[in-house]
Amino acid sequence: MKFFVSLLLTMITGLASAVEPASPGISDTLDERVKPCIICHRDADRIDRDAYFPRIAGKPAGYLYNQLRNFRDGRRFYQPMAILLENLSDEYMREIAEYFASQPYTYPEPVAPALSSTETESVETLLYSGDPERDLPACSACHGEALMGMQPAIPGLLGLPHAYLAAQFGGWRNGGIMRGQIPDCMSEIAKKLAQEEVNALALWLPGLPVSGQPAEAGALAPELAQRCQTILAGKEVSR
Ligand code: HEC
Numbered sequence: 001m002k003f004f005v006s007l008l009l010t011m012i013t014g015l016a017s018a019v020e021p022a023s024p025g026i027s028d029t030l031d032e033r034v035k036p037c038i039i040c041h042r043d044a045d046r047i048d049r050d051a052y053f054p055r056i057a058g059k060p061a062g063y064l065y066n067q068l069r070n071f072r073d074g075r076r077f078y079q080p081m082a083i084l085l086e087n088l089s090d091e092y093m094r095e096i097a098e099y100f101a102s103q104p105y106t107y108p109e110p111v112a113p114a115l116s117s118t119e120t121e122s123v124e125t126l127l128y129s130g131d132p133e134r135d136l137p138a139c140s141a142c143h144g145e146a147l148m149g150m151q152p153a154i155p156g157l158l159g160l161p162h163a164y165l166a167a168q169f170g171g172w173r174n175g176g177i178m179r180g181q182i183p184d185c186m187s188e189i190a191k192k193l194a195q196e197e198v199n200a201l202a203l204w205l206p207g208l209p210v211s212g213q214p215a216e217a218g219a220l221a222p223e224l225a226q227r228c229q230t231i232l233a234g235k236e237v238s239r
């Protein structure tokens with residue numbers, strides 16, 4: 001993996017200028033400009049082979065935009081992306097986010113999880129009921145009943161590979177190593193979960209078939225919106 005990443009870094013440094021808006025007169029379509037991104041974030045094809053690179057096509061635009069700003073501003077860490085995004089304006093990142101949000105995507109086939117019935121029950125409780133004793137809202141209260149996310153800035157939980165889910169939870173729980181340097185609702189929730197619960201969630205979710213639509217903007221209960229305000233405050237993007 002190390003060799004692969006350094007090879008990519010070399011390619012990307014060469015391509016980085018392609019991401020920046022071209023001077024007038026030069027052929028300048030978004031399709032051209034996002035080429036460096038597609039080296040890593042390809043399609044379902046790539047995801048199957050290497051789950052390390054998350055899908056970005058079809059995710060909510062506001063969510064993608066927030067992540068691009070996080071990488072650029074050092075709140076989420078992945079060096080190759082930080083290099084690519086270094087000099088991009090908010091405006092331009094919003095265009096890139098809109099572009100990927102509108103790209104079609106073929107999801108990978110569900111992978112059946114091997115969980116005990118107790119683990120399954122605990123996962124389903126977390127997903128659809130939460131745990132008031134720990135002040136844990138149901139995942140579905142924010143990610144939508146269908147777990148397909150909520151416009152404009154909450155991503156869906158389906159069609160994500162196990163390795164990616166496990167890595168994101170690791171990042172939130174270890175506080176700021178990979179993401180969530182600023183306290184936010186998702187790192188707060190991840191820290192309240194037991195490691196066994198995280199493991200079970202990361203196995204269970206990839207087993208669910210992707211279906212349904214993201215919930216409409218505005219469906220978030222005010223107290224939950226309040227909890228996520230550091231994230232949602234930057235949600236200028238609408239779709
Ligand atoms: C060298 C490979 C590579 C390149 C090139 C790359 N990315 Fe990424 N990207 C990644 C990896 C790996 C992650 C996951 C990092 C993490 O989990 O923190 C990621 C994460 C993301 C995320 C967050 C996804 C999510 O679901 O939270 C977005 C959005 C994104 N990239 C957009 C882009 C865009 C736009 C470009 C082009 C300007 C780009 N990436 C170029 C490897 C790359």
Ligand code: HEC
Pocket residue numbers: 063066067126127136137138139140141142143153154155156157160165168185186189201224227228231
């Ligand atoms: C209070 C609202 C809220 C609740 C409850 C919540 N989430 Fe989230 N979740 C968010 C927000 C907001 C984001 C986007 C984070 C960001 O932009 O950095 C997110 C992001 C995620 C992501 C990242 C997806 C991706 O594409 O990278 C995963 C995975 C996730 N949540 C899982 C869960 C699980 C599992 C639960 C239940 C145990 C849960 N969330 C409960 C608000 C919530």
